[in-house]
Amino acid sequence: MSEVAQVPEPRDPLMIAEEWMKDGRNVAIATVVETWGSAPRPVGSHLVIDADGLFEGSVSGGCVEGAVVAEASEVIADGNPRMLEFGVADETAWRVGLSCGGRIKVYVERLG
Amino acid sequence: MDPYSLKKLNQCRRERRAAILLTDLGDGRDRVVVEGDPVAGRLGEAVAEAFRSGKSGTVEADGRSFFLNVHLPPPRLVMIGAVHISQALAPMARIAGFDLHIIDPRTAFASPERFPDVRLEAEWPEDVLKRSPLDAYCALAALTHDPKIDDLALTAALEAGCFYVGALGSRKTHAKRVERLVAAGLSMEAIERIHAPIGLAIGAASPAEIAVAVLAQIIEALRSRGLTARKGEAA
Numbered sequence: 611m612s613e614v615a616q617v618p619e620p621r622d623p624l625m626i627a628e629e630w631m632k633d634g635r636n637v638a639i640a641t642v643v644e645t646w647g648s649a650p651r652p653v654g655s656h657l658v659i660d661a662d663g664l665f666e667g668s669v670s671g672g673c674v675e676g677a678v679v680a681e682a683s684e685v686i687a688d689g690n691p692r693m694l695e696f697g698v699a700d701e702t703a704w705r706v707g708l709s710c711g712g713r714i715k716v717y718v719e720r721l722g
Numbered sequence: 723m724d725p726y727s728l729k730k731l732n733q734c735r736r737e738r739r740a741a742i743l744l745t746d747l748g749d750g751r752d753r754v755v756v757e758g759d760p761v762a763g764r765l766g767e768a769v770a771e772a773f774r775s776g777k778s779g780t781v782e783a784d785g786r787s788f789f790l791n792v793h794l795p796p797p798r799l800v801m802i803g804a805v806h807i808s809q810a811l812a813p814m815a816r817i818a819g820f821d822l823h824i825i826d827p828r829t830a831f832a833s834p835e836r837f838p839d840v841r842l843e844a845e846w847p848e849d850v851l852k853r854s855p856l857d858a859y860c861a862l863a864a865l866t867h868d869p870k871i872d873d874l875a876l877t878a879a880l881e882a883g884c885f886y887v888g889a890l891g892s893r894k895t896h897a898k899r900v901e902r903l904v905a906a907g908l909s910m911e912a913i914e915r916i917h918a919p920i921g922l923a924i925g926a927a928s929p930a931e932i933a934v935a936v937l938a939q940i941i942e943a944l945r946s947r948g949l950t951a952r953k954g955e956a957a
Contacts, residue, residue: 624732625735627728641791643789717747721725
């Protein structure tokens with residue numbers, strides 16, 4: 611039975627966001643709000659990012675995290691939430707590569 | 723996100739309470755709706771549906787666009803009885819994504835050697851369930867055959883509104899159980915929520931096969947959660 615021992619839970623992004631907030635760090639939260647076709651992470655998934663670009667969680671299988679983290683620093687700076695869309699139809703997204711062929715919409719907002 | 727919303731949401735999640743983070747995608751404002759909180763109108767209907775289905779998504783209401791992020795507690799399977807079926811059921815249920823909790827006051831059964839890496843308590847269910855109460859996101863399977871151990875746990879499960887309550891034993895055993903529970907003051911309506919004999923009727927024979935039948939029935943109850951309640955309301 612030990613070979614099916616529980617996989618340790620991945621660290622919970624929203625709990626981490628709260629810890630970071632208590633530490634006085636500036637935080638952005640990215641949320642998958644819509645998916646089309648085969649998307650690696652379901653609607654509701656979170657990626658949290660701090661002002662230094664440190665992040666936890668995921669909104670894709672690693673394809674668009676870089677772009678979201680870059681965008682998050684601007685969201686932290688100006689406080690305006692924004693909606694990002696990634697997919698094969700989009701040239702930028704093609705470059706970052708949603709190889710699975712799906713499309714996702716990610717909402718990025720500042721905490722506080 | 724409002725820091726207050728994040729704190730409230732995380733608090734709900736720690737306490738195993740179902741909650742939705744409701745974000746107005748127009749102005750970015752958000753609030754936390756806890757299951758049972760009244761929400762009016764079209765948005766209220768969407769909130770109720772999201773609690774039932776557990777699915778997050780975007781909703782148009784009152785000319786605005788809202789994102790509903792649903793956070794339901796992870797389903798937990800509480801097994802009363804550290805028996806052979808439990809030994810097979812524990813790894814299967816874990817793979818299917820359930821939190822596990824096994825309770826059996828008989829220390830010979832409830833030994834860590836028989837149940838490696840499982841939350842296991844060799845105490846009476848009434849004592850354990852006081853510390854770690856059941857809720858609507860728990861399934862309870864009573865597997866000891868011993869009324870002294872099973873009956874109180876079954877009563878607690880019905881009172882807590884567990885999404886699944888099952889009890890091992892033949893029809894004859896169950897008929898006696900029903901008599902005892904009625905005598906203990908439970909309503910027939912409540913008692914009828916017990917799945918007994920436990921598990922889907924797939925002709926299961928061995929403990930492992932019975933575990934498959936039980937797990938399948940629990941998943942069926944989990945995925946139809948709310949739908950049966952709605953049918954009940956309509957009736």
